[in-house]
Amino acid sequence: MFYQKSLARIPFFVFKELEEIPGLIHAFTSRQTDTVMIDAEGSGEVAPEKQLLLQTMGLKFNQLVFLHQVHSDRVVTLNSSPANDSGPTEVGPADGVITAHPTQFPVIRTADCLPILAILPEQRQVCALHAGWRGTRDRITVQGVGKFLKMSEASPDQLVAAIGPCIRKCCYEVGPEIWDQYKEAGHDVERFFMGGHLDLVRANVAQLQELGVSQILDSEVCTCCRNDLFYSHRRERQAGRMWALAGFR
Template identity: 35%
Template sequence: MAENRRNFLRYVDGDLGDKRGSVLVGVRQIHSDVVHIVREADGALDGKLQTADGRAVLEGDGLITNVPGVLVGVGTADCVPVLVVDREKRAVGAFHAGWRGTVAQIVERGVAMMMTEYGSRVEDLEAAVGPSIGACCYSVGREVHREFRERFAYGEELFRVGVGEEEEKLYLDLWEANRRQLLEAGVGEDRITVVGECSACKVDAVGELKYFSHRGEKGVAGRMLSVVGVVG
């Protein structure tokens, strides 16, 4: 895993000559609304926010930073990665939004923290909702349906009922749920990009799964890494 991350960073950085490469900071993800602020004094550039084998020190599901040279990232294999950028204040955020993090409004919380910490204005923010399991494949139980319906006025709109099956199933649209949170936070609709590719069923040119998927690979899957940072 550590070698994969080093290769990933070399690919992201390209040929830097004598310049120092980027440092990746992640979190030990717990399906929460916990967002950490990565400040220069935290020692991220000196590797203090990861262990010797590259594992994250911080526990939570979101990171924001304005430290040049730091990439903040989240790992997913069906959950939604949401990346937010403020080009004016040179600040960024990365959020891991499974259904629990989404219902806990981690994306709205993260945007609010960027506004408080960096003085970000919502009209300056751009966001991307990355590949994850889509409403085509994400069947959930009644308890998840109840959580969303009770938390959001638009909660019912996020679900569809499976048709023509022996047992009725509910399918949740996490892309739309997180897009709606970005809108609720004040991010302009024209500044939100939804990739819209399902990790559980999108295939490549040879018919193999294009993305890692916990459900699509029956629990034995790697992780995709979605990162964003400020150029050093």
């Protein structure tokens, strides 16, 4: 169950199922988390509200790992513990990160693209992915979660994948060239496209299932339909960015 909660009067969203995993801290921010617009690229400054959110969650800014997101299928691995005292770790260009060190908190920034948090509760490890139409076409989920499972020597049934708010098939009309590219890449276009609309969630769920992952949580929220709660690049053009973050205490 995906629901809104608040800490110190700062609202954000969580999955109830993930809250039950011992030691795991996670959040999906919303518009209401930022009463002050954050820097769209998120590099550098954090709005006071997000700082307060981090504080309330018991996190330090230098535990965060930001990705220089470029709509690729590149997934990087961070083995070291946080070394930077003054600020967050920045990695990339990449659209996925695997943090072997549990106290690092990758942050995926989106405004319609799909954020995926993949969690291994027993291994206390997290993989976070940014999947837009390009990353999905290039199978970032298969690559990222596949690498994650291999690295941690975990079996797919130990993994929990959480699909955050993103633009859904109701609102995601795309041009025929995208259908062509998916077809060419060998995707099941009959299943992933409906009347010119792309179903990003279905395409990524298929990639998770291909790996044998069955514990898949879906927020079932469309950022474009629920523009009152979330940023939508499609609807707003100049949108802010939500954060999806997770890590272990």
